[in-house]
Amino acid sequence: QQQVKQSPQSLIVQKGGISIINCAYENTAFDYFPWYQQFPGKGPALLIAIRPDVSEKKEGRFTISFNKSAKQFSLHIMDSQPGDSATYFCAASIQGAQKLVFGQGTRLTINP
Amino acid sequence: DAGVIQSPRHEVTEMGQEVTLRCKPISGHNSLFWYRQTMMRGLELLIYFNNNVPIDDSGMPEDRFSAKMPNASFSTLKIQPSEPRDSAVYFCASSFERAFPPPREYFGPGTRLTVL
Numbered sequence: 001q002q003q004v005k006q007s008p009q010s011l012i013v014q015k016g017g018i019s020i021i022n023c024a025y026e027n028t029a030f031d032y033f034p035w036y037q038q039f040p041g042k043g044p045a046l047l048i049a050i051r052p053d054v055s056e057k058k059e060g061r062f063t064i065s066f067n068k069s070a071k072q073f074s075l076h077i078m079d080s081q082p083g084d085s086a087t088y089f090c091a092a093s094i095q096g097a098q099k100l101v102f103g104q105g106t107r108l109t110i111n112p
Numbered sequence: 113d114a115g116v117i118q119s120p121r122h123e124v125t126e127m128g129q130e131v132t133l134r135c136k137p138i139s140g141h142n143s144l145f146w147y148r149q150t151m152m153r154g155l156e157l158l159i160y161f162n163n164n165v166p167i168d169d170s171g172m173p174e175d176r177f178s179a180k181m182p183n184a185s186f187s188t189l190k191i192q193p194s195e196p197r198d199s200a201v202y203f204c205a206s207s208f209e210r211a212f213p214p215p216r217e218y219f220g221p222g223t224r225l226t227v228l
Binding site: 099 | 116154155205209216217218219220222
């Protein structure tokens with residue numbers, strides 16, 4: 001119930017392509033879904049987040065798509081660049097709770 | 113603006129030794145989290161504090177692990193005795209509790225622990 005399942009574990013995309021990472025959850029009490037980006041040797045950092053009252057949120061080349069009925073959400077990186085190569089984590093939390101539940105992470109590599 | 117500060121950044125120790133990891137959260141934040149990251153298990157929440165009080169320690173692996181937060185600006189994670197399977201990167205994160213928008217966790221740079 002508290003898990004967030006993330007796929008794929010690793011992803012290789014050509015420069016300029018679209019990177020797509022998917023997450024699924026079971027707990028319908030989750031109401032906040034952030035994505036974190038982690039570069040080697042650094043801590044994760046918030047990239048973009050969405051609430052379930054909207055189906056999509058876009059910030060620059062990064063878009064979250066949210067499907068409430070399917071209990072799934074995904075991160076799309078348009079025009080992927082080598083600088084986007086990092087590990088990406090989806091997460092979820094319940095309003096009022098301080099704790100985030102993280103997915104297993106996806107190691108993204110963008111080939112030049 | 114200083115972010116979350118962790119020390120040491122790297123720690124190499126021998127099995128059986130005591131290890132203490134330190135964290136200074138962002139000033140004004142009132143929640144603090146300790147995470148462990150490994151290739152096999154990903155990012156695991158070990159324990160979190162709210163207003164210096166431990167709220168959820170269900171992720172602490174076993175009695176060898178303990179965490180304290182004596183004041184709002186300092187926390188420690190101690191492993192005694194350490195074992196090779198404790199080798200991982202340990203992250204500290206902090207956030208400011210707000211009803212809306214949701215809290216955002218700011219992660220420190222991590223401590224890479226190697227237990228030989």
